[in-house]
Amino acid sequence: MAAVESGADCGNVVTQLTAVRGALDKAGFELISTAMRDCLTAPADVFTAGGAPSGLLARKPTLEEIRTLFLRMT
Numbered sequence: 001m002a003a004v005e006s007g008a009d010c011g012n013v014v015t016q017l018t019a020v021r022g023a024l025d026k027a028g029f030e031l032i033s034t035a036m037r038d039c040l041t042a043p044a045d046v047f048t049a050g051g052a053p054s055g056l057l058a059r060k061p062t063l064e065e066i067r068t069l070f071l072r073m074t
Contacts, residue, residue, distance in 0.1 A: 032073060036066050 003013045039061060061069075 028073075032070060036070065039066060 003016065040063065042060070
């Protein structure tokens with residue numbers, strides 16, 4: 001926030017913040033969509049062979065479960 005502290009034009013600061021937020025949102029959604037695709041297409045034996053993180057059920061999540069998790073992040 002050096003730009004704000006140095007007295008930069010507020011319009012320019014807001015424009016820059018908006019651009020940064022858009023880039024972070026896009027990167028985040030790309031990561032999430034890749035993880036969702038991997039999760040939905042992973043062979044079932046990955047989930048039963050210890051591939052699931054500790055505390056998760058050893059089964060493939062349903063599309064509805066994935067959708068619910070995704071919507072919580074938006």
